[in-house]
Amino acid sequence: MTSTFAPSEQSLVASPQELPAVDVAIVGAGIVGLSLACALRNSGLAIALIEAIPYARENTKGQAYALHQVSRRFFEWIGVWNQLLPHVQxxxxxxxxxxxxxxxxxxxxxxxxxxxxxxxxEHAVIAETLQGILQSARNVTFYCPWRVVTNEVKGDRAELTLISGDPAAPKVAYLTTRLVVGADGGKSPLRQQMGIEPKGWQxxxxxxxxxxxxxxxxxxxxxxxxxxxxxxxxxxxxxxxxxxxxxxxxxxxxxxxxxxxxxxxxxxxxxxxxxxxxxxxxxxxxxxxxQLMQVTSYVGDRFVVIGDAAHRCHPVGGQGLNLGLRDVWALAQQILATPSERLGDRSSLMQFHRQRWWQNALTLAFTDMLNRLFSNAWWPVVGVRRWGLWLLRTVSPLKHLVLRFMAGLLLPLPSDCKLPRAR
Ligand SMILES: Cc1cc2nc3c(=O)[nH]c(=O)nc-3n(C[C@H](O)[C@H](O)[C@H](O)COP(=O)(O)OP(=O)(O)OC[C@H]3O[C@@H](n4cnc5c(N)ncnc54)[C@H](O)[C@@H]3O)c2cc1C
Missing domain, CATH: 3.30.9.10 (D-Amino Acid Oxidase, subunit A, domain 2)
Structure with missing residues (x-):
């Protein structure tokens, strides 16, 4: 089957079958999954991007996101910022x-x-821009609406079972891959199936x-x-x-x-x-x-989680998607730097986990602290936070430090490896 990116309400696969094997299967085409596909669009790797919700409905999500400077740098790195800029405020x-x-x-x-x-x-605008860019990516196949129901590791491959999104005539297909990326959101059925534990609180x-x-x-x-x-x-x-x-x-x-x-x-x-x-x-x-949630490990057998599937934080400060895009940045670099025979090896994925886990934990802790400090009417806490505001206002280096942290620029950025260009 030729690799195509053809978003459609129609299933791309006519009957139950073995789909062409890929190197990387990305489960979930939210902004995080789409961004990873964009980052790998000139890598020469065969990519499957699988989304359960039909294309048109997915784009009507009324969400909008504050994008911090770190996300701008990421989108520049994957070469899509110029297309996004006219549509963001x-x-x-x-x-x-x-x-x-x-x-x-x-x-x-x-x-x-x-x-x-x-x-x-806005979600719809970012998603449509990324989908538009992927249309010319010959190494990315978009399966939509297809839901991944199981992930089974068999030696040096993982096998995904997919069910088509048409409830009237459900079809089953199998897809073999070297690496499965769970970008399937906060509830991540895949993460649960791989035994990766979320920890946190509502x-x-x-x-x-x-x-x-x-x-x-x-x-x-x-x-x-x-x-x-x-x-x-x-x-x-x-x-x-x-x-x-x-x-x-x-x-x-x-x-x-x-x-x-x-x-x-x-x-x-x-x-x-x-x-x-x-x-x-x-x-x-x-x-x-x-809620606040982070999984204990981002990595399983031939499996890695990113974005909301790996961590969720309080919306204060608009951090969630920005953290997810940073995950994509680090994971894409890791995948590009890994020799193809080692793609999906736990040892190489663990580098990604070690790099991202603690950075995400710091931001999660920061949003938690902000929410607790400010959603509180007890006078000593009120006094402390108002003193903190005064400090922020009067001590410029402190203000710059806090802003750089919120903008994602204080923690080390993924190293600036060059992306392969389109041939
Ligand atoms: C009120 C609110 C405000 C927010 N504001 C901001 C903000 O200003 N800035 C910011 O950075 N973040 C913000 N966030 C966080 C942000 O919304 C999330 O971090 C971000 O949407 C996560 O993107 P994702 O792609 O990881 O997950 P999702 O957007 O949840 O995408 C997951 C995708 O996977 C698909 N999927 C699930 N299971 C399967 C399956 N089995 N097979 C195939 N596909 C599957 C789903 O259909 C979905 O399309 C906010 C969150 C909330 C709740």
């Missing part, structure tokens, strides 16, 4: 505030030496997410506002819109998400910057429970 100011407390901290591009503090990208909070249309936007400002009930991120989107991620205790989140449009806006308005423009429309509300 740069922000030139981040305003950090603690409830009604008047002392606010501002982060500017000069604090990082970059032209923007960060960017906001927060008693959920995020209510909505998009606001506004009249006179201040599109360059991103807000991180801390309320005793939980943090609230307000991110500027292209075309006069903001994305609100409002963390609340579960029952309150349920109640707020169930309000009609008018009541929701009335409830939300007092929590927004009073200088913000008039809200003209609000999208449907989505609700996401929050």
């Amino acid at each position: 740069p922000f030139e100011l981040v305003q950090l505030s603690d409830g009604e407390y008047p002392l606010q901290v501002y982060f500017h591009p000069e604090d990082l030496g970059t032209e923007a503090v960060g960017y906001v990208g 927060y008693g909070q959920s995020c209510v997410v909505a998009t606001l249309d506004v009249t006179h936007p201040q599109p360059v400002i991103a807000y991180e506002r801390f309320w005793p009930t939980g943090p609230m991120g307000v991110l500027p989107l292209p075309r006069n819109r903001y994305r609100v991620v409002w963390t609340l205790p579960h029952p309150e989140a349920q109640a707020v998400a169930a309000l009609d449009d008018r009541a929701f806006v009335a409830k939300l308005q007092p929590y927004l910057d009073p200088r913000m423009a008039e809200i003209t429309a609000v999208s449907d509300r989505f609700i996401f429970p929050t």
